[in-house]
Amino acid sequence: KQEVTQIPAALSVPEGENLVLNCSFTDSAIYNLQWFRQDPGKGLTSLLLIQSSQREQTSGRLNASLDKSSGRSTLYIAASQPGDSATYLCAVGTYNQGGKLIFGQGTELSVKP
Amino acid sequence: GAGVSQTPSNKVTEKGKYVELRCDPISGHTALYWYRQSLGQGPEFLIYFQGTGAADDSGLPNDRFFAVRPEGSVSTLKIQRTERGDSAVYLCASSADRANEQFFGPGTRLTVL
Numbered sequence: 322k323q324e325v326t327q328i329p330a331a332l333s334v335p336e337g338e339n340l341v342l343n344c345s346f347t348d349s350a351i352y353n354l355q356w357f358r359q360d361p362g363k364g365l366t367s368l369l370l371i372q373s374s375q376r377e378q379t380s381g382r383l384n385a386s387l388d389k390s391s392g393r394s395t396l397y398i399a400a401s402q403p404g405d406s407a408t409y410l411c412a413v414g415t416y417n418q419g420g421k422l423i424f425g426q427g428t429e430l431s432v433k434p
Numbered sequence: 435g436a437g438v439s440q441t442p443s444n445k446v447t448e449k450g451k452y453v454e455l456r457c458d459p460i461s462g463h464t465a466l467y468w469y470r471q472s473l474g475q476g477p478e479f480l481i482y483f484q485g486t487g488a489a490d491d492s493g494l495p496n497d498r499f500f501a502v503r504p505e506g507s508v509s510t511l512k513i514q515r516t517e518r519g520d521s522a523v524y525l526c527a528s529s530a531d532r533a534n535e536q537f538f539g540p541g542t543r544l545t546v547l
Contacts (some may be wrong), residue, residue, distance in 0.1 A: 325476075352533045364438075364525060365477070365538040410476055419490040420465055420532035424476030 323348045323415045327425035334401055335433050342396040342428045344411030349389045355422065356385050356396050357410040365410065369396070401432045436460070438539035440526050446545045447516055455511040455542045459528030466509050467527040467536060468501055477525055483509060484532060516546045 324347045334340055344354070352373050357365040369378045369385040371394070377386040384397040398405060408429045412422035439458040447453050459466050464485055469477035479493040483503045491501075498516075503509040513520055523543050527536040 353535075355535065357538070364540040365527075367535055367537060370535040412476070414533060419492075420482045420484070420529075421467060421479035421490060421493065422469075422477075422527075422536060423479070424469075426474070426476045 323351075323413060323418055323423045325411060325413055325423050325425040327409075327411055327428050329428060330426065331429040331431075333431040333433065336401060336403060338401050338432075339397070339399050340401055340430075342398070342409050342411075342430070344394040344396070344425055346392045346394075346413050346423075348415055348417075349392050350416045351389065351413045352416055353414045354385075354387055354394050355412050355414075356383075356394075357412065359408045359410060359427070361407075368409075398430075401430075403432050403434045406430055406432050438526055438528055438537055440524075440539040440542050442542060443540065444543045444545075446547065448547050449516060449518060451516050453513050453516055453544065455513075455524050455544070457509045457511070457526030457528075457539060459507065459509070459526070460537055461507075463528035463530055463537075464506070465529045465532050465534070465536075466503060467529075468509070468511050469525045469527065471523045471525055471541070480511070480524075482532075489532075513544075516544075518546045520544060521546045 356368045371387045382399040408427040412424040466483040468480040471477040482490040523541040527538045
C-alpha cells in the first residue's frame, strides 16, 4: 500500500530565502507525482506534474525533482515571498492503485515579510 | 476555459439527512475523481470515474456513500443518513485521462450537526 510522507509539517522562513520541501513515498512503482498548493479554505492548485520518466520540472521560481528509486521528491522554492505562504501537498499516482492520487499530509509554509 | 466547479460551496445539514454534492469537470475530461479532506490532513480518495462508469470505488467508506456520472460529465456524490463524522471538505478533480494531471475544484464544505 502506497504511503506518502511530507517533512516538515510546518516551516516558517523570512522573505527572500530559498527553501526545500520534502516528500517521500514507499512504493516506487509510480506513474507520476504532483505538487499542489492549497490556500486556507480553498481547493488545490496544481503546481508541477512530474511523469515517472522525468527527473525534474520547473515553473518560474519552483523546481521539483523526482528520484523514483529512493522514493523521494523535493520542491525547491527560490527567493520566497509572503505570497508563497500556503500548504504544499505532494501526491503520487501508483500503477497498482488505479487512477487515484495518494496524498501526503502537507507542509504548511509561512513566509514572513 | 472554465475549471472544475462544485456546488454548493457550503452545506450544513442535520444528522440523518440526505445530501447531494455536485461536480462539473473540465469540458472533455474523461476521468473524474472524488476526494475527502479533513482538517489538517491531505485529501483521501473516494471514487474514480472513467467516462460514465465507476472504475474504482474502493475509497467509499460505507454503503451510505454513492456517486453517479450518468452522461460522463457532471457527477453527483450522494450521502444517505449523514453522520457527524461525515463533516469534511469534499473535493472533486478531473483529468484528460487516467495518469494525466488532475485539476481540482474549490470543494464543498459539509457540516453535519
